[in-house]
Amino acid sequence: MDAVRFSNVGYAYPDRQVLSGVSLAFAPGTHTVLTGRNGSGKSTLLAMAARVLTPDSGTVATQARPAYVIQHIEAPDSMPCTVRQAVEMGRWPHRRGRPLRAADRQAVTDSMERMGITELAGRQLRELSGGQRQRTLIAQGLAQESPILLLDEPTAGLDAEAHHLIRAAVAAELRRGTTVLEASHDAADIGRAGRVITLSGGQATETSIL
Numbered sequence: 641m642d643a644v645r646f647s648n649v650g651y652a653y654p655d656r657q658v659l660s661g662v663s664l665a666f667a668p669g670t671h672t673v674l675t676g677r678n679g680s681g682k683s684t685l686l687a688m689a690a691r692v693l694t695p696d697s698g699t700v701a702t703q704a705r706p707a708y709v710i711q712h713i714e715a716p717d718s719m720p721c722t723v724r725q726a727v728e729m730g731r732w733p734h735r736r737g738r739p740l741r742a743a744d745r746q747a748v749t750d751s752m753e754r755m756g757i758t759e760l761a762g763r764q765l766r767e768l769s770g771g772q773r774q775r776t777l778i779a780q781g782l783a784q785e786s787p788i789l790l791l792d793e794p795t796a797g798l799d800a801e802a803h804h805l806i807r808a809a810v811a812a813e814l815r816r817g818t819t820v821l822e823a824s825h826d827a828a829d830i831g832r833a834g835r836v837i838t839l840s841g842g843q844a845t846e847t848s849i850l
């Protein structure tokens with residue numbers, strides 16, 4: 641069974657058609673980078689895999705509920721939330737309303753460590769830099785321990801250390817069999833992927849890797 645499958649998927653925002661008849665299948669444990677110009681539909685495709693958006697036509701199937709790391713988050717002043725609490729949100733799918741258990745706390749602690757944000761645990765999200773917030777979002781995604789990880793430009797705007805930590809986290813996820821689907825413009829990220837798909841004009845094209 642495929643980890644993620646798009647079958648003849650189309651999607652339009654009110655004023656523009658973004659994707660038309662896209663069919664793609666991703667085998668379990670594979671690493672794919674989605675690339676293409678700004679506005680080509682990478683985020684839209686990932687959001688459909690995460691079930692945040694519903695395709696206008698065609699179907700999207702996933703073997704499990706994916707962990708989805710969006711590109712940016714707003715942290716309004718009126719919303720108090722520490723870094724640790726934000727990462728704990730990644731455990732919601734496991735908890736189904738029950739209190740946090742030792743295994744949940746361990747997953748949260750490990751994910752913060754993997755993203756180098758342990759020292760920030762008690763800080764409010766609104767007090768963080770953009771890069772620190774991005775690390776927090778990725779830690780939240782890792783804490784979900786889903787077999788599918790969707791990353792929307794995870795390294796954009798981050799320093800070299802964060803870049804390295806994210807690459808190490810992706811490599812570790814692949815070793816444990818996670819399917820990783822990542823949007824990126826970064827040549828080094830693209831070079832590391834097992835498979836590269838370019839979006840353009842609403843279509844997805846496989847790019848051969850030499």
Ligand SMILES: Nc1ncnc2c1ncn2[C@@H]1O[C@H](COP(=O)(O)OP(=O)(O)OP(=O)(O)O)[C@@H](O)[C@H]1O
Pocket residue numbers: 653654655656658676677678679680681682683684685823
């Ligand atoms: N909420 C929205 N309402 C209307 N149009 C939107 C909305 N979100 C995205 N779009 C448009 O849909 C197209 C695809 O956007 P999308 O964010 O999927 O592209 P992307 O490939 O991820 O771009 P980038 O590289 O800039 O992140 C763009 O033309 C964008 O302007």
